[in-house]
Amino acid sequence: MTLNIKPYLKLARPANLGLVSFVTLITSSFFSPFPSIWRLLLTIICVTFITAAGNALNDMCDIEIDRINKPNRPLPSGLITVKGAKGFMIVMFILGNLAGLILGFWSLFLSLFIATPLLFWYAYRLRHIALLGNIIVAFLSALTFIFAAQAFGDIKLGYVPAVFTFIISVIREIIKDLEDLDGDDAHDSKTLPVTIGETPTRIIVGIMIIFFAPVVPIPYVMGLYGKWFFFFGLPGVMVPMMIIMVQLFQVKRSLNYHQIAIVLKIVMFIGLVTIFVGRF
Numbered sequence: 572m573t574l575n576i577k578p579y580l581k582l583a584r585p586a587n588l589g590l591v592s593f594v595t596l597i598t599s600s601f602f603s604p605f606p607s608i609w610r611l612l613l614t615i616i617c618v619t620f621i622t623a624a625g626n627a628l629n630d631m632c633d634i635e636i637d638r639i640n641k642p643n644r645p646l647p648s649g650l651i652t653v654k655g656a657k658g659f660m661i662v663m664f665i666l667g668n669l670a671g672l673i674l675g676f677w678s679l680f681l682s683l684f685i686a687t688p689l690l691f692w693y694a695y696r697l698r699h700i701a702l703l704g705n706i707i708v709a710f711l712s713a714l715t716f717i718f719a720a721q722a723f724g725d726i727k728l729g730y731v732p733a734v735f736t737f738i739i740s741v742i743r744e745i746i747k748d749l750e751d752l753d754g755d756d757a758h759d760s761k762t763l764p765v766t767i768g769e770t771p772t773r774i775i776v777g778i779m780i781i782f783f784a785p786v787v788p789i790p791y792v793m794g795l796y797g798k799w800f801f802f803f804g805l806p807g808v809m810v811p812m813m814i815i816m817v818q819l820f821q822v823k824r825s826l827n828y829h830q831i832a833i834v835l836k837i838v839m840f841i842g843l844v845t846i847f848v849g850r851f
Contacts (some may be wrong), residue, residue, distance in 0.1 A: 578650035579659055582630060583623035584652035586753040590840065591618045591715050594736075597847050598719035598729060606723045613670045614722045617682055618715050620667030625711070640754035674722050681718050686711060701767070710742035713739070731790050732846045738783050739842065743835040744804075745776050750828035764819060773819040777851040780816040790849070800849025807841035818822045 595615050597668065599606050606614075630637065630646050631653055638647045645651040664687060671682035689711055696721045697704040713733040713795075720729030742819065748762040749772060755762050764772040787809055815831055 574715045575650075577597050578645040579655075582627050582645045582651060582656060582659065583663075584626045586836070587593050587626060588619045588622055590836070591622050591836070592842055593840070594618075594732075595719045597732070597843050598716055599723055601720070601728045602723050602725070602846055603849060610674065610722065613674050614678075614719055617667050617674065617678065617722075617784045618718060619671035620670065621682055621686055621690070624660045624663035624667060625686075625694075627656050627663065628690060628694045629698065631656050631660070632698065636751070636754040636758050636760065639753075639757055678718065678722050679788060681714070683719065686714060686718075699762055701761050701763045701765075702745075705744035705763070708744050709737045712740040713737035727759045731795060732843075735786075735846070738779075738786070738841065739835065739839055742776055742779055742783070743832055743839070745772060746828055746832050746835060749773070750832060773822055775814045775831045777819040780819075783812065787796065796846070796849030797851055799851060800845055803845040803848055807845055808838055811838050842847075 592615050595611070595618055599611055599614075626715055630644060634646045634653070637644050646653065647814050656758060668679065668683045668687065671679040689707060693704060693707045693711075697707050713736040714734060716729035716733040717726060718729075719724045745763055749764050749769060751762070752764045752769060753758075759765075763775070767775075787804050788801060790796045790797070791804075811834055817835065818831075820825055
């Protein structure tokens with residue numbers, strides 16, 4: 572009997588794992604001298620394995636909703652059993668936190684006593700509570716910068732990119748709730764779109780983008796990042812965000828929220844590149 576690992580890779584969400592790995596690499600570039608390879612690899616293992624565990628946990632909790640919203644995911648499609656997903660999750664949590672243990676006390680503290688409990692709290696209590704669940708997910712995304720910067724020796728270097736990641740992540744998570752509106756509504760999930768409606772949610776997200784826009788140049792103005800931060804950030808981050816904002820305010824227009832969520836993930840990637848080149 573052979574084990575088919577493809578469904579487990581899909582369960583872990585490779586795009587998300589690639590993103591947190593890239594965040595770790597970007598953060599390592601802030602340091603001179605460059606962190607040792609073993610510390611870099613352990614940090615990547617810690618953030619990717621715990622992220623994979625969290626993704627598996629969410630899919631287990633959302634299996635009934637995903638039968639409506641995402642029937643091709645490994646669990647609702649039957650490619651993986653709940654027992655198999657649970658075993659995968661446990662292994663990922665153990666290995667990820669073991670990497671944190673090897674990295675040191677504060678790394679273990681962040682992974683075992685901050686990230687891991689928040690993932691469980693979100694999955695079982697907060698994921699379907701209006702806005703609060705979105706904030707927790709965004710915080711966990713931003714925490715990757717904090718964790719990596721701490722692991723490499725100076726947690727302060729992770730603050731600015733963490734703030735940017737948090738803001739964009741909140742926006743993207745609400746957009747994903749708009750995408751999942753039908754399934755969430757059918758299972759009485761109290762997400763923001765279910766609670767206040769699709770149109771008010773679109774307006775709120777549009778307003779959030781308006782308030783986000785003036786924040787983007789601040790690191791450049793304060794001298795924290797160089798000119799390339801401004802030149803990359805303006806067209807790469809703000810232009811697509813402004814286009815999304817305009818679309819959201821056209822409340823009578825039907826939108827493909829899945830496509831918008833993908834664009835926002837690309838914007839996050841461009842933002843990471845912007846942070847990297849902005850250091851020069």
